[in-house]
Amino acid sequence: MISVIVNHPLFGLLATLIGYQLALELNQRTRTLLTQPVMVATLIVVGLLLLLDVDFESYYASADLIWLLLGPTTVALAVPLYTHLKRIRDYFWPLLIALLVGGFTTVLLTLGLAWVFGAGPQLLASLAPKSVTSPIAILLAEDLGGSPALAAVFVMITGVAGAVMAPFLLKLVGIHLPAARGFTLGLNAHAAGTALALEEDEEAGAFAALAMSLTGAVTAILLPLFYSFW
Amino acid sequence: MWGLLLLVLLQMLGSLINAAGLALPGPVIGMLLLLGLLLLLGRVPEPLQVTSSQLLKYLPLMLIPPAVGILSQWQVITSSFLAISVALLGSLLISIPLTAWLLQRLVKRKAVSQ
Secondary structure, eight states, X not given: OHHHHHTSTTHHHHHHHHHHHHHHHHHXXXXXXXXXXXXXXXXXXXXXXXXXXXXXXXXXXXXXXXXXXXXXXXXXXXXXXXXXXGGGGGGHHHHHHHHHHHHHHHHHHHHHHHHHTTOOHHHHHHXXXXXXXXXXHHHHXXXXXXXXXXXXXXXXXXXHHHHHHHHHHHHHTTOOOHHHHHHHHHXXXXXXXXXXXXXXXXXXXXXXXXXXXXXXXXXXXXXXXXXHHO | OHHHHHHHHHHHHHHXXXXXXXXXXXXXXXHHHHXXXXXXXXXXXXXXXXXXXXXXXXXXXXXXXHHHXXXXXXXXXXXXXXXXXXXXXXXXXXXXXXXXXXXXXXXHHHHHHO
């Protein structure tokens, strides 16, 4: 009986939708950053697959309806980037400098710390794009010889951890400028950070969205270059 | 429908440029091409706006299948747990205050000089 469902060409779609719906439900009830829906949904789907004894390959093949659209959706990220780019005129040079310094610091620290603690090249390549929005991080990790799955998970952990740690760290260094708070959140904690900044105020939210879009685009261009000279 | 057509065409074009030797993922090249087009045009055409916001609404769902791949990566996570945690948390611990401090300082200095 179960085998009919498990071997159905839409099984992966069904499992993913069930996982996501349950995760959304949990997130709405608890209203905390720690129940980030994609992360919870991933764990639910992993649990389902283990329970039903389905391997990743057959799940992935039967969820193709969903992930095949990831490419066109990544192209579509140009639209919010274009919309938010108008904000950059407010503080062009400060934002550009903060973007490059912040972006490079994150990547170098991540790689350096992981290397010191014994990470191999495949793990390093999966960690490198961790501050970038997931669809781009998955592509970059694959390109650099890492694992897209690990990259996706590291991005989610970074988003949640960044959004949890940021309010305390920003207070510690006395950051009250909404543009600086928002931009930092978007650069370091992408989607989760942007959501948090939007809760703070509209200006912080706009700068977070700008930072998230810019970090994605700039990292996508610079990281492969940086890696080829490594 | 030409919003979706344009997105798929740009992704294909990105893959062609990638195959021709540019070391960026195809969809990323497509995104940069679309950004260039929008900057030239100076606005977002309605059909593209509609398609993009609908696709982006489903983005979280699309990220689940690739992430489920950790199923076959448990060993990496458990064997390198320390390296992963230190790298992910340590970089945030330094990068968040540094970025924010630098940006606030630069903005304030600009405000003073004006």
